[in-house]
Amino acid sequence: MKRVLDRRLFLRTAASATATVITTGGAVVIAASNGAWAMTLSTFDATTARVLLVMTRHLYPHDMLGDVYYAEVVESLDKKAKADPGLAKTIREGVAGLDRATGVPWLQLSPGGQVEVLKMIETSPFFQTVRGETVVGLYNNKLVWHHFGYQGSSTEFGGYLHRGFQDAGWTMQPDAEASPPPPA
Amino acid sequence: MARYELNDDSVVVVIGSGAGGGTLANELCQKGVKVVLLEAGKRLSPEEFVNDEWAAFVQTAWLDKRTTSGSWRVARDFPNLPAWICKTVGGSTVHWAGASLRFQEHEFKTRTVYGEIGGATLLDWPIGLSDLEPYYAKAEAKMGVTRTHGIPGLPGNNNFKVMYTGAKRLGYKIVHTGRMAINSRERDGRPHCLQIGFCFQGCKSAAKWSTLYTEIPAAEATGRLELRTECQALQIQHDANGKITGVLYADADGKQHVQKARVVCIACNAIESPRLLLNSASSKYPDGLANSSGQVGRNYMRHTTGSVYATFDRPVHMFRGTTMAGIIMDEAGHDPKRGFAGGYELETLSLGLPFMAAFLDPGAWGREFTRKLEGYAHMAGMWIVGEDMPQASNRVTLHPTEKDRFGLPIPNVHFDDHPNDIAMRAHAYRQGAAVYLAAGAREVYEVPPYPSTHNLGTNRMSARPQDGVCNAFGQTWDHENLFISDGSQFTTGAAENPTLTIVALAIRQAEYLADQMAKNAI
Numbered sequence: 001m002k003r004v005l006d007r008r009l010f011l012r013t014a015a016s017a018t019a020t021v022i023t024t025g026g027a028v029v030i031a032a033s034n035g036a037w038a039m040t041l042s043t044f045d046a047t048t049a050r051v052l053l054v055m056t057r058h059l060y061p062h063d064m065l066g067d068v069y070y071a072e073v074v075e076s077l078d079k080k081a082k083a084d085p086g087l088a089k090t091i092r093e094g095v096a097g098l099d100r101a102t103g104v105p106w107l108q109l110s111p112g113g114q115v116e117v118l119k120m121i122e123t124s125p126f127f128q129t130v131r132g133e134t135v136v137g138l139y140n141n142k143l144v145w146h147h148f149g150y151q152g153s154s155t156e157f158g159g160y161l162h163r164g165f166q167d168a169g170w171t172m173q174p175d176a177e178a179s180p181p182p183p184a
Numbered sequence: 185m186a187r188y189e190l191n192d193d194s195v196v197v198v199i200g201s202g203a204g205g206g207t208l209a210n211e212l213c214q215k216g217v218k219v220v221l222l223e224a225g226k227r228l229s230p231e232e233f234v235n236d237e238w239a240a241f242v243q244t245a246w247l248d249k250r251t252t253s254g255s256w257r258v259a260r261d262f263p264n265l266p267a268w269i270c271k272t273v274g275g276s277t278v279h280w281a282g283a284s285l286r287f288q289e290h291e292f293k294t295r296t297v298y299g300e301i302g303g304a305t306l307l308d309w310p311i312g313l314s315d316l317e318p319y320y321a322k323a324e325a326k327m328g329v330t331r332t333h334g335i336p337g338l339p340g341n342n343n344f345k346v347m348y349t350g351a352k353r354l355g356y357k358i359v360h361t362g363r364m365a366i367n368s369r370e371r372d373g374r375p376h377c378l379q380i381g382f383c384f385q386g387c388k389s390a391a392k393w394s395t396l397y398t399e400i401p402a403a404e405a406t407g408r409l410e411l412r413t414e415c416q417a418l419q420i421q422h423d424a425n426g427k428i429t430g431v432l433y434a435d436a437d438g439k440q441h442v443q444k445a446r447v448v449c450i451a452c453n454a455i456e457s458p459r460l461l462l463n464s465a466s467s468k469y470p471d472g473l474a475n476s477s478g479q480v481g482r483n484y485m486r487h488t489t490g491s492v493y494a495t496f497d498r499p500v501h502m503f504r505g506t507t508m509a510g511i512i513m514d515e516a517g518h519d520p521k522r523g524f525a526g527g528y529e530l531e532t533l534s535l536g537l538p539f540m541a542a543f544l545d546p547g548a549w550g551r552e553f554t555r556k557l558e559g560y561a562h563m564a565g566m567w568i569v570g571e572d573m574p575q576a577s578n579r580v581t582l583h584p585t586e587k588d589r590f591g592l593p594i595p596n597v598h599f600d601d602h603p604n605d606i607a608m609r610a611h612a613y614r615q616g617a618a619v620y621l622a623a624g625a626r627e628v629y630e631v632p633p634y635p636s637t638h639n640l641g642t643n644r645m646s647a648r649p650q651d652g653v654c655n656a657f658g659q660t661w662d663h664e665n666l667f668i669s670d671g672s673q674f675t676t677g678a679a680e681n682p683t684l685t686i687v688a689l690a691i692r693q694a695e696y697l698a699d700q701m702a703k704n705a706i
Contacts, residue, residue: 059549060541062558115550122549131549139541139557140238149561150503150537153235155388159378160341165505170498171345171623172352178360179340179348179510183369183376 019067021049030071037068043081043088049074050107051095056134058115064147073137077130087129094126186410188220193444195220196697197431198451199417199460202275203686204670205451206395207326210403211694217701219409220443221400222433224416224452225272230397233278233386237538240385244278246271249594250455251583256599257632261546266597267486268635269453273413274396276453276637277683278386281508282364282393283531283569284329285680286320289313290518291526291571294676297518298525303602304573305483309675310647310656319688327365327393327687328372337361338368338377341505343532346496346564350623351512354615358513362531365393365683366506372398379505381534418590420448420464420473420666428473428666434590447665447697447706449658451690454484454639454672458580459595461643461653474643474660474668479653481580483644484597485677486636488570488605491533492616493544494625495559502534502564509534512566515615516679524607527679528570530616535565543634556629564620565631568612569638571679573602580642638682643672657696658689665706669693 018033028046030053031038041049056070081088098106101117109117121127138144145152154160161182188195198209201223209221225244234240245268252259252266259266269276290297293308300306324332331337340348340361351359366383367376377391390397403409414436421430421442430444450457458481462472472480512530519527535543537560545553578600582593601609617628645668646652649661658673660666669690671682678685700706 060554061551062554064558131547135541135549136238136538140538145537148537148558149499149501151501152536154380154382154504155235155378159380159389160504161377161379163504164501165341165379166339166345168342168345168498168500170496171342172349174340174345174348178337179344180337180361180368182339182379 019053019071021046021053030074032068039071039075041075041078043078044074044091048091048095049078051098052077052091052130054107054114055118055130056138058111058118059131059134060138062147065144069138069141069144072141073134076137077133090126090129094124094130097121097124097126185404186218186408188218188410190441191444193429194218194446195443196447196449197222197443197445198449198669199431200275200451200453200670201273201395201400201411202270202451202453202670203277203395203683204690205449206274206277206399207687207690208449208451208669208694209409210399211691212698213403213406213408215694215698217408217698219403220445221403221409221411222415222417222431222443223273223411223413225270225413227273227411227413228386228396230386230388230390233388235380235382235385235388237385237536240382244270244272244386248588249586251586251594251596252598253596254578254599256601258635259599261632262635265635267453267455267639268637269639273400273411274394277394278396279384279637280683281383282366282506283508283511283681284324284327284363284365284684285529287313287316287678287680287685288516291676291678294526301525301573301604303575304604305576306574307644307646307651307675310645316685316688316692319692320684322691323684323687326398327684328367329363329365329684330361330368331363335371336368338364338366338506338509341379341509342500343502343505343534343564344510346500346623347510347512347530347532347566347619350619350621353622354619356512356514356619360511361509362511364506364508367391377506381503381505381507383507416590417452417460418463418592420460422466422468422473422663424468426468426663428663438589447667447701449667449669451669453670454642455580455595455597457668457670457672458642459582462582463592474653474662474666476662477650477652479644479651481642482576482578483574483641484578484580484599484639485572485574485641485674486599487638487677488528488568488572488608488612489633490568490609490613491565491631492568492613492620492628493563493565493631494617494620494628495556496562496564496623496625499561500564501561502532503536507534508532508567512619515612522611524604524611526571526604526608528568528608528612529679530612530619531567531569533565533567544629544631546632556627559627566616566619568609568616569679569681570608570612571677572605574641574644574676575600575602638671638677640671640674640677640682643668644675645673646675658693667693667697
């Protein structure tokens with residue numbers, strides 16, 4: 001991914017930015033509508049990229065997350081498909097299957113209609129592949145963690161011993177036998 | 185470190201460096217025995233561990249392909265990952281959470297106490313609690329188990345405080361931060377716990393006991409241990425009389441060697457241990473080694489598990505601090521009035537966001553699922569650990585067609601829940617939910633079992649040769665110089681996390697083995 005803006009500005013704008021898929025000079029690019037970021041694909045065509053961008057959000061929709069995080073899943077799939085012709089074929093045929101499901105191109109369906117089609121094909125290898133990639137890729141992206149209140153790696157901060165591991169003040173306070181005090 | 189020749193047939197070969205094998209190797213070395221320790225994985229240092237769930241999984245998990253069958257949900261959700269265990273020096277003591285509970289007296293004689301239960305192959309252990317008590321005490325001292333030997337308990341984190349609140353309101357009595365092999369105070373050259381979290385990902389501070397940085401360096405310091413890493417055992421060899429002569433293994437480059445041995449001890453966890461015996465079949469032993477009873481690979485147990493997570497109005501941040509931060513023990517006894525035999529423990533558990541997404545409802549997608557995940561910071565979680573029924577058909581077998589990179593059949597793990605398991609899980613889900621509702625939960629989620637971390641019973645010990653694979657010391661009935669040294673020797677599974685019992689059995693086995701060798705009995 002090419003980050004056009006500096007990191008701080010990126011973090012501020014990425015969460016809200018929607019993305020579009022464009023082709024420039026023959027290359028397929030997913031770009032933020034505000035120009036904050038762009039990523040170039042190596043394997044998927046523009047339609048496939050558009051479908052996957054919409055599909056990954058339908059799979060794990062979070063209104064608080066901008067398109068960049070879903071685009072990163074698509075970018076990762078694109079890289080894997082480049083190295084794995086079998087995967088590329090699964091994706092290509094799966095995308096074609098989405099259009100065949102109703103006879104209307106899947107991207108032209110309403111969001112509700114798109115989800116209905118996904119439900120129809122949810123046992124297919126295509127669906128399972130994209131779902132598996134998304135559930136791992138999306139939530140393993142450290143940049144999404146703060147949206148969920150997850151703080152991740154703690155060793156470099158000395159753990160949570162002095163950083164709120166007992167700070168839920170709304171619970172009962174366990175007695176010292178059940179929960180002895182930490183070492184001084 | 186010692187170096188032994190491949191043709192040195194005076195050594196004891198221990199296969200696997202986890203709770204069983206790592207402990208056994210050290211205990212033997214301390215008694216003057218020469219040991220070659222074969223470990224399939226690499227040697228990592230705590231500095232190399234990462235506070236990152238997927239990265240740590242790739243770094244430490246046993247990822248060789250396995251297949252599954254049966255009606256357990258793991259076969260559907262994780263068809264090639266029946267177990268979440270480790271391939272690295274230290275084995276699954278790198279990954280374990282540290283819960284160290286003794287078995288209860290009745291759990292050594294379940295056939296007698298529970299009676300006959302249809303479909304279950306219950307059997308009394310050939311030993312009782314009193315046989316194991318001195319070794320439990322030694323194991324607890326070795327591992328620095330809290331609430332034993334005057335070692336204070338750990339401080340409870342937010343996840344424990346939520347459990348405590350609900351448990352107390354519900355009237356549960358035995359609720360505390362557990363008996364944990366995690367230093368609550370500096371001890372044995374290792375620091376006290378910093379509440380880092382990520383206990384499952386390898387403890388970076390080494391506050392949690394693992395053979396990686398306790399038993400194995402202690403064994404090396406005797407000058408009697410040769411640890412061979414990235415060496416995977418392929419076959420155990422025997423002579424015309426059935427005496428074990430050595431182990432065929434492949435090194436990091438795939439090159440095969442035979443290490444001669446006076447004694448061989450198998451501690452590869454309860455999937456690979458029976459697989460190794462089955463893959464060692466010969467013309468003399470067409471059904472595999474140590475298998476005259478036909479019990480090798482059978483009676484696979486994994487504990488009746490499941491998790492309960494709940495979302496609260498106020499934040500919990502359950503990931504802060506130890507993964508298994510507290511326990512409710514009131515349901516651990518045998519009380520048939522509940523509608524099932526045996527009991528279960530409720531222990532807090534937390535997952536980071538990446539694993540919560542993978543495990544909360546495997547396969548789920550869509551807005552209802554993501555709505556639940558958005559409550560992550562307000563979630564508390566607990567794990568059910570209950571005794572499951574041994575069944576002959578729950579079994580590790582060799583795959584009929586699929587082979588590993590050495591050309592050996594991969595293991596298939598078949599598991600069906602026994603009705604007793606289902607009844608127990610239903611009860612535990614209800615009680616877990618009641619705990620959280622009493623603490624003010626807004627929503628409660630019943631989470632299905634993860635891939636197994638407690639793999640047991642596939643080479644069980646028995647009083648009579650026809651009922652099991654090994655005797656009360658883990659010595660196989662069929663080969664006097666072949667021993668089972670891991671959780672596969674468990675006759676039944678009990679309600680408790682198995683590591684402490686594996687370690688206690690290893691200490692006891694080392695004593696027996698060294699004595700037998702000194703007497704030239706083996």
